[in-house]
Amino acid sequence: MEFLGFLVRRLLWSLLVLFGLSIVIFTIARxxxxxxxxxxxxxxxxxxxxxxxxxxxxxxxxxxxxxxxFLTGLTQGELGRxxxxxQSVNSDIRKTFPATLELVISTILFAFxxxxxxxxxxxxxxxxxxxxxxxxxxxFSAVLPAFFLALLLQILAGYVLNILPTTGRLPASMSFxxxxxxxxxxxxxxxxxxxVMGEAARHLLLPxxxxxxxxxxxxxxxxxxxxxxxxxxxxxxxxxxxGVPDRLRMFKYMLRPAFVPxxxxxxxEFASLIGNAFVVExxxxxxxxxxxxxxxxxxxxxxxxxxxxxxxxxxxxxxNLMIDVLVGVVDxxxxxxxxxx
Amino acid sequence: xxxxLSVQNLSVSFTTYGRRVEVLKSVSLDVPEGAQIALVxxxxxxxxxxxxxxxxxxxxxxxxxxGGAIFFDGRDLLTLPxxxxxxxxxxxxxxxxxxxxxxxxxxxxxxxxxxTILKYADRRLGRNRSGKERKAxxxxxxxxxxxxxxxxxxxxxxxxxxxxxxxxxxxxMALLSEPRLLIADEPGTALDxxxxxxxxxxxxxxxxxxxxxxxxxTHNLGVxxxxxxxxxxxxxxxxVEHGPTAGIFEAPKQAYTRDLIAAVPRLTGRDQ
Amino acid sequence: xxxxxxxxxxxxxxxxxxxxxxxxIGAIIVITSVSLALLxxxxxxxxxxxxxxxxxxxxxxxxxxxxxFGTDNVGRDIFTRVIFGLRVSLLLAVVVLGIAIPVGVxxxxxxxxxxxxxxxxxxxxxxxxxxxxxxxxxLAVAAVxxxxxxxxxxxxxxxxxxxxxxxxxxxxxxxRSQEFxxxxxxxxxxxxxxxxxxxxxxxxxxxxxxxxxxxGFVILIGAALSFLGLGIQPPTPDLGTxxxxxxxxxxxxxxxxxxxxxxxxxxxxxxxxxxxxLRDMFDVEDVR
Numbered sequence: 001m002e003f004l005g006f007l008v009r010r011l012l013w014s015l016l017v018l019f020g021l022s023i024v025i026f027t028i029a030r031x032x033x034x035x036x037x038x039x040x041x042x043x044x045x046x047x048x049x050x051x052x053x054x055x056x057x058x059x060x061x062x063x064x065x066x067x068x069x070f071l072t073g074l075t076q077g078e079l080g081r082x083x084x085x086x087q088s089v090n091s092d093i094r095k096t097f098p099a100t101l102e103l104v105i106s107t108i109l110f111a112f113x114x115x116x117x118x119x120x121x122x123x124x125x126x127x128x129x130x131x132x133x134x135x136x137x138x139x140f141s142a143v144l145p146a147f148f149l150a151l152l153l154q155i156l157a158g159y160v161l162n163i164l165p166t167t168g169r170l171p172a173s174m175s176f177x178x179x180x181x182x183x184x185x186x187x188x189x190x191x192x193x194x195x196v197m198g199e200a201a202r203h204l205l206l207p208x209x210x211x212x213x214x215x216x217x218x219x220x221x222x223x224x225x226x227x228x229x230x231x232x233x234x235x236x237x238x239x240x241x242x243g244v245p246d247r248l249r250m251f252k253y254m255l256r257p258a259f260v261p262x263x264x265x266x267x268x269e270f271a272s273l274i275g276n277a278f279v280v281e282x283x284x285x286x287x288x289x290x291x292x293x294x295x296x297x298x299x300x301x302x303x304x305x306x307x308x309x310x311x312x313x314x315x316x317x318x319x320n321l322m323i324d325v326l327v328g329v330v331d332x333x334x335x336x337x338x339x340x341x
Numbered sequence: 342x343x344x345x346l347s348v349q350n351l352s353v354s355f356t357t358y359g360r361r362v363e364v365l366k367s368v369s370l371d372v373p374e375g376a377q378i379a380l381v382x383x384x385x386x387x388x389x390x391x392x393x394x395x396x397x398x399x400x401x402x403x404x405x406x407x408g409g410a411i412f413f414d415g416r417d418l419l420t421l422p423x424x425x426x427x428x429x430x431x432x433x434x435x436x437x438x439x440x441x442x443x444x445x446x447x448x449x450x451x452x453x454x455x456x457t458i459l460k461y462a463d464r465r466l467g468r469n470r471s472g473k474e475r476k477a478x479x480x481x482x483x484x485x486x487x488x489x490x491x492x493x494x495x496x497x498x499x500x501x502x503x504x505x506x507x508x509x510x511x512x513x514m515a516l517l518s519e520p521r522l523l524i525a526d527e528p529g530t531a532l533d534x535x536x537x538x539x540x541x542x543x544x545x546x547x548x549x550x551x552x553x554x555x556x557x558x559t560h561n562l563g564v565x566x567x568x569x570x571x572x573x574x575x576x577x578x579x580x581v582e583h584g585p586t587a588g589i590f591e592a593p594k595q596a597y598t599r600d601l602i603a604a605v606p607r608l609t610g611r612d613q
Numbered sequence: 614x615x616x617x618x619x620x621x622x623x624x625x626x627x628x629x630x631x632x633x634x635x636x637x638i639g640a641i642i643v644i645t646s647v648s649l650a651l652l653x654x655x656x657x658x659x660x661x662x663x664x665x666x667x668x669x670x671x672x673x674x675x676x677x678x679x680x681x682f683g684t685d686n687v688g689r690d691i692f693t694r695v696i697f698g699l700r701v702s703l704l705l706a707v708v709v710l711g712i713a714i715p716v717g718v719x720x721x722x723x724x725x726x727x728x729x730x731x732x733x734x735x736x737x738x739x740x741x742x743x744x745x746x747x748x749x750x751x752l753a754v755a756a757v758x759x760x761x762x763x764x765x766x767x768x769x770x771x772x773x774x775x776x777x778x779x780x781x782x783x784x785x786x787x788x789r790s791q792e793f794x795x796x797x798x799x800x801x802x803x804x805x806x807x808x809x810x811x812x813x814x815x816x817x818x819x820x821x822x823x824x825x826x827x828x829g830f831v832i833l834i835g836a837a838l839s840f841l842g843l844g845i846q847p848p849t850p851d852l853g854t855x856x857x858x859x860x861x862x863x864x865x866x867x868x869x870x871x872x873x874x875x876x877x878x879x880x881x882x883x884x885x886x887x888x889x890x891l892r893d894m895f896d897v898e899d900v901r
Contacts, residue, residue, distance in 0.1 A: 020741035143881035148874040155864045234443035242431035242458045275748025332498040
């Protein structure tokens with residue numbers, strides 16, 4: 001029951017943040033030096049064409065009214081019309097988002113599934129070589145720019161060693177309609193198309209690695225610190241005094257309380273993850289929302305840009321909400337009291 | 342009659358940053374079967390180290406046992422292999438921890454924690470208990486420490502329980518495997534005075550009921566008077582005085598003891 | 614704190630710092646990079662290659678004794694351009710942090726100390742700003758304004774202060790209830806005095822750690838931005854741009870892309886190690 005209260009509070013916060021986000025985005029888009037319509041059409045367009053577009057975009061109405069329209073549109077999922085593709089931005093994004101989603105999910109899984117055990121190992125063998133190795137990995141992965149890593153991986157695995165594909169989600173010869181979840185990996189499994197699934201996995205590998213290495217390093221580092229912190233707690237000493245064996249069992253006993261910081265970090269890291277996704281998608285020609293966004297930026301497609309930023313922000317908020325829920329599940333103190341202290 | 346627990350000439354030193362400090366200097370104390378003994382001293386006197394060495398949970402670097410013996414039931418614990426010591430730890434010889442706020446794992450239920458401890462204790466003793474029997478035993482000890490609703494408590498997380506309840510759970514933890522000796526480390530000091538009094542009364546009742554030996558470690562002289570028949574006074578790693586509690590208080594032989602007693606603030610104006 | 618105490622504190626800190634290998638390495642890297650950047654025009658072999666110079670006979674030369682890092686597709690010396698590119702990166706870090714830190718610290722102090730409305734408003738705004746990935750924000754800003762170094766710096770700074778606000782906020786809240794603050798309040802010290810002379814000095818170590826770590830991250834984001842073509846425009850050298858333009862020649866003329874990338878890595882590593890070392894030295898927690 002208390003959990004529900006906790007969730008409701010988090011939900012309200014999320015909504016508030018989204019609301020604020022919409023204001024920020026709107027402000028950026030409208031407080032632009034120069035005229036968005038002219039910018040989109042370029043200097044060669046006639047005054048008539050510009051005026052036309054202005055009317056279409058509703059640029060002549062007062063600011064507040066424009067924002068009102070924007071907001072109501074948002075709540076209905078209406079993100080305006082892309083100046084480039086003439087499609088609704090909503091449908092454009094909906095087409096490209098699943099690819100980004102698949103990449104991001106696989107990245108987070110990768111970072112977590114590898115990062116946590118590495119952190120635990122580093123804590124277990126503190127100050128010995130596994131610890132040093134993990135910490136070195138963590139530091140390097142944090143300072144290695146994602147785009148650089150992506151490039152290096154591309155050359156190495158793709159051209160030099162030639163073992164992994166370097167562009168797209170599937171080979172050009174293969175086509176597959178992921179119409180259930182939008183995630184090729186899942187949908188191909190559900191449909192029994194293991195050949196597609198295999199190819200999808202191979203194509204996912206490099207982008208995931210490029211995007212996820214830094215996050216993995218951070219998670220490993222935080223897990224290590226958290227485990228060390230927990231191992232010093234009184235209740236662990238008490239358990240030892242009562243003979244709980246210092247092996248796997250003790251780790252389960254230590255891991256649960258230690259689990260929350262890595263979870264929280266993942267949530268915070270998510271912002272930079274989305275940012276880096278833009279670059280990685282570009283390098284690997286991954287047909288996701290980020291590529292769409294970059295094109296929009298280059299073409300100064302205002303509505304599309306706003307749409308992408310809004311969706312990115314919403315994605316971040318949603319993920320953090322999920323993480324808060326997870327934290328509440330793991331740690332009863334948060335459930336009941338709303339904090340860990 | 343040989344005592345259940347007999348510490349003889351125990352010396353322990355600590356080495357940190359290259360310097361060696363003697364923390365225990367030839368400490369000796371006896372706890373007869375069923376007796377209630379107090380070990381008194383201020384912070385830093387060495388009483389925690391004594392307790393940890395007896396229980397065998399002293400981290401051995403940086404600490405080092407320089408000499409002496411600890412006899413439990415006639416066997417010198419210091420010469421026993423770790424496996425044998427493990428059979429006694431938390432079972433025949435059990436500890437009641439000091440801080441109820443931090444001595445319980447916050448993310449596991451009471452049943453999870455006590456059940457785990459019981460499971461491994463059973464394993465060490467070669468006893469075979471089913472899950473159901475374990476649950477029953479956990480509820481049983483919770484009832485022994487006067488929990489009004491053992492089922493609910495067992496299913497709760499530490500954060501849902503009051504400080505007093507948590508301290509009682511720590512006592513229950515110690516009782517799980519039917520110990521013969523309880524070592525209580527400053528029980529109730531983290532709680533308010535009224536609750537502490539309740540805890541001490543509970544301890545005394547339990548110990549008398551079950552005929553357990555109790556070694557009470559404390560800095561609080563008021564506690565000592567209420568709960569023990571025999572007292573050891575410790576200062577700077579040495580036992581400076583020991584004797585029947587009443588005697589110590591009425592006619593302290595050592596200056597240190599006298600100062601300790603005099604330092605207790607009195608409610609009345611009379612001086613001892 | 615007496616003079617003597619301050620001195621012995623400084624000595625202790627230095628002692629701990631110099632014992633920490635990562636910190637020392639970090640410091641060396643940072644100092645090297647900064648020196649190189651500052652002295653760029655004087656120490657680079659081909660300072661004129663920074664401008665719109667072409668030397669087609671010498672294009673795509675691999676690293677050699679003359680051109681340590683080789684030459685690029687129009688024959689310019691890459692080593693020179695990398696050093697000048699370092700300048701740009703460091704300038705970015707200085708400007709962004711120079712804006713973000715004061716703003717963030719002041720807002721954090723206000724929010725942490727005064728609580729109530731002030732706290733709610735400031736922290737909610739912070740939450741919102743944190744929800745926007747910095748890179749995405751920079752992209753958006755770059756989109757609506759012309760891509761340039763200034764605009765990138767502006768965009769990043771607009772979001773960066775939030776991290777500092779959060780940090781100082783939580784520190785201030787902890788410190789607010791401590792005795793020395795209460796003492797100052799009872800003595801009737803002005804709010805400004807309490808904030809800046811009592812609370813802030815206790816935050817300095819955390820700020821120092823965070824600044825160092827941040828410098829590295831800002832440089833990385835700046836590089837990513839210019840990689841995408843939204844940073845400083847050619848022909849001025851910039852590390853991210855160099856990686857991007859060199860990318861089309863991979864893997865044959867790898868040095869054109871890889872070496873500038875390594876330079877980015879080098880600088881970011883230095884700041885990161887330095888920040889870590891400072892963190893260990895000051896024994897600060899909760900600073901990312």
